[in-house]
Every structure is written in structure tokens, then in C-alpha cells.
Amino acid sequence: MLGDARFTTHDRDEAQELVQRVYPGSAFRECVAPFTYKQRVVGDGDAVSIARFEVSSRSELAVRFDEVIGIGMASGGDYRATSNDDPLDTARPFLLRPGIARSWSSDHHLMVVNLGVGALARHVGADDQGGRLRTASSAPLTDAAASYWCHVARHAASVFSTSALSSYALIHKATTDLVLASAVDAFGMTVEQVGSPAGDAAMPSAVRRAAQFIEDNAAAPIGIVEIAQAARMSVRGVQLAFRRALDTTPTEYLREARLRHAPEHLATSTPAETTVTEVARVWGFTNLGRFSTAYRQAYEESPRQTLER
Template sequence: MRDRVEQRLLEQQAVLPEGALSHAPPRRRSFATTDPSRVGEYLQRTFGPGLAVRGERRDLHLRIEGLHAGTYGIDDVELGGVSVSVEPHDVLTIARVQSGSIDWRQRRVADRFGIGDVVILGDLDVGHWCRWNDAGALVVTVTGELIQRVAAGDPEARVRRVRFTGHRPISAAAARQWLQTVGFVTESITNEEAAASLLVIGSAGRLLAATALATFPNTSVLDQRPADRTDATPETVRRALAFIESNADLEIGVEDIAQAARVTVRAVQLAFRRHLDTTPMAQLRRVRLDRAHEELRNASPDGGTTVTRVAARWGFPSPSRFATLYRAEYGQLPSQTLRGTAAP
């Protein structure tokens, strides 16, 4: 199965537009040891060479179970009797403590994280130190490239590099939203059909990055330019719609749509709201839903086509969510379309 997933993803990556992020098929990782030398070796190999591990007791231990998809990873980590120093590197690390506690220090700020805390363990380009006190945590890593791409919107925009200004969420509701997002992404990329879709993998990564930016205080808010309103024209919409229609099968985001329309992200968002009363990403989802509808209509139910596979191919990782959207748009379930039966 894994070979088939990788082959399908390689075929999709071969036709990516220039400048698009390159994602990888989700890879499972599983490791456990009580050997001090192997703890450091594995953590360095997995999370980067700029990581130093110090065993502080004889009964130290490490266990990791997770998934890695190139620009992001999700792991259940259990670690005890160890302190870890991490040099600055371009990865954002967010943890939800599930057992034990973690002592943490970054620059002049120190904290202790307990069960239920959702925190930034490692900020972009900032080193940190932490001691895992027989702690278990759900750890999410997102590359700085993906964070910056989502934060800036326009890949060619000259904006300052985003910085996180606090290591705890802006609110309890934001922390809950982060955990719900991580759960949704985990479910999406562990689905066999979804894991073979670059649209699903890429969208899941963008969602993680966007939710991280919405969860923790940071400097990503951009000012609207005066030209954005004058650029929000019908011609901008026409160019954006043409790009969406031609590239709906590729892993694209709002920044790619704006670039194709030759305006900023804010301008293309204003243009869609002004002239179509929608957003670029909602329009992209509508086009993908229509493509899935056509594929189901033209498929033979005996030819091996499944609703789950078609949904994943067009960027819908959740079959139930796809069915809800589909029925609202077409008045019948996708399975009815595939079987050629009318809605009751």
C-alpha cells in the first residue's frame, strides 16, 4: 500500500506549479529505547542535528509514535530523565502535555508546563532548553517555510518574517481549536485514500500552520495596501477564476491564486467578496466538488471507483463531511450518484 501511495504522490508532484511547496507522503515513525546513546541519536536524526540530550537519571526512557509528512509532523512522545537543548532552527514545535511535566526555558523566560497545557516548545529560529519529567505530550512540528508562506499569503510579498511573541495560546478557546485541528489532520492523513492525495496532505499542512498563527500571539498581521481596493476588479476575478479552473486538481492556496491574478492576497479576497460574495478558497472548494460530482457521474459502480477515493482525490479527507457538502449542493448522496440512483 505504501508504494502505491508514494507513486501517486510523485505523479502529482511532477505537475506542481512553480514555487509550490513540496509535501511528502505521510511516514509512520515508531521508536522506543532506554539506552542513553540511542535517545540522543534518534532525537537528532528525527528533529535535527542542533539538539543536545543529557541523561539525568539511569532510568531514562524515550517512546515516539507518529507521522511525518515533509512540512509537518504529529507525534505522541514519552520522555523521562532527560534534558534537551535545541539550537535555533526553522521549525515550530507545539506540544500538549498529557502526563508528567516539562520544565522549559527560552532566552530569559522560564515556565513549567503541566497536564493539559498547550504551548510552544520551540519557536522559529530561537533556541530553547527543556527537561522532561516523565512527561508524555502530543507534539506537532511545522516548518518555518510553511508558517511563513501561510502568514505572508503572497509568496513574493516583502513582509517581515513572522515571529511568535508568546508561548501560550491567546485563549482557552484557541487552545481547544488547536487540538481539534490536530485531531482532524491526524484523521485525514491516516486515511489510506486521503494519504495518497497531495490536495489532502497540502491542505492539512496549511490548516495546521494557519491554526498555529490563530492560536498563539505573533506578528503576522499585515496592513492592507491602498492599492488593494483599486485592484479588486472584475478583471482580477476573471484571472483568478481561470487559474482555479485550470489548476483545481493541484495543491494550491490563496497565495497561488493571488499570484496568478497579479495582485496581493488581500486584493483577490476583496475582489471575490465584492463581485461574487464568496472567497477564493470557497470557490476552489466549489470547483473541486463539481469535479468530484462529474467523476462520480461518469464512473461505473462496478469499475472499482469508490466515493472515498474520489473525495480524497479532490481534497476532501472526511467522507462524512464530503457527503454533507455534496448533498447540500446536488440534493443526493455521492453514493447515489455513483450507483446512478435518484434521491428519494
């Protein structure tokens, strides 16, 4: 059902409570008075919602994206952000993956299109194919894709916020489908086939959250602490949960996920563009010998053979 909620406050605690209505578990880390905070959220529920934020003073905010992917567009003032500690280019549309986003800003306007991970997965056929949604880039793939995404996001915001269109269900559905399709194409989202038990819907939710976090951030410098935070468990707790559910450890699952990405990277590159050492480094392998051995065991050829094919 289409919703529209807007608020203005000068109180930091109330502002934090308003943010938490959109992103549970979020918190202001710093906020300088005098302070004016404005928030408006429109959308159709779990699939697509659009949040607009205005903050008049310098502030630092930590936001938890849970089962949601956000695509942000910032304007005015100063705005810097990270997604799971990866710096974002906020001069153009930027993608906020499930996990923790942090921002440092002053006197800015921000629009975030929130996309339900489940809705995106269904849109690209992940559920039907037994695969997992993968977000390849935190920025649009091309300048044309960035421009088109801005057009689609503003169009959707206009449709969802126009009260005269509130009873037009087909228009809302078409707009939602357009937003999902545009996000998939603009940011290169794909379905990754996974043969592990991590695709089993019966798996504990904490392990599913951790596994999805690993898949979404396989190239990032993450470790057991970040995985535990994504699962909302202690380090010991997530280790036990992985052992019980998957008969493996979180760090081994991370290593296997990275190893799955390496062949595509090598196969779509040439020796003039990259080296085996560089690909190993990108996917978190600091020991080239161990990477080559694991790669050969998994794919029955050396990484160099894949690169030179």
C-alpha cells in the same frame, strides 16, 4: 510526502540520535536509568510534522529548533520547559521559537507540532509582502484558541498517522493548510514589514538566522552571546558578518528592532494601563532618557504623545 517513523529504545545514546533526526544539534544533558524512550514522527515533510515523545525517567534535554517553530502539548508526569531561556506555561499549548528549547521532565508524554518557518511565512503572505513572520506570544491568545488548537493538532496527528489515508493527497494538503492557519490565528502570528536589508534573501544564512532570532525575541533579555549562538558563529564572527552584510552591529540591530515594536505597544495601550517607563523596560531600554530621544528621532513625537493619543 507523508512519512511515519516510530522507535523505542532503552539506550540514552540511541535516544539522542533519534531526537537529532528530528532536531539536529539536540542533546540529552541528563538521563536517569532505567530508561525507556519512545518516538514517533508523522507528517508531510518540511511544512508540518508531528512528533510524539514518551520518556519514562527523569531527563534534561536541549533541543535546537532551526527554521522550525514547534507547538507543544505535554501530559502526564512532570514537564517543565523554556524557549530561548523564557519559561513556558506547559499546562496549556506552548510555542517553541527558533533557537534553543530546554526541558526537565519525568515520566511524561509530549506532542510537538513542527511548523516550517518558510511554510508559515508563505501562508500569511510574508514572502509576497516582503515582510517577516513575527510570533507574538508563547501561549494561545485565548482559552478558546487553546482548545481549538488542541483539537486541530490531534486531528492532524490522526490524519497523518492513518495508513489508509496515505494516498489521499488532497486530504493531506487540506490538513496541512488547516494546521498552519490555526497556528497563525491561535498564537497571533503576523507579518512585520521590515525596510532593512535583513529581508534580502541573498543575505548570508548566518545573518538571516541571527536577524530572525532577534525579531522573534526582541522583548527577551538577549544579547550578543545569544545572537551568536542563534547564528551558529562566534561573537566576533557574527559582529563581522553583520558589519559586512548590513553595515551595522548585532546589538544595534537589536536596539532598532526593539524600537520598532515600541510604537505599537504604546498606541494600543492607555495611560491607565501602562507608562512610558514600563514600555521602555519591556523592550529592553533601561535608560528612559535615551529611549525617549531615540523614539523622538525615529517617529517625530515623544513616546508619551503616542501613549496619550
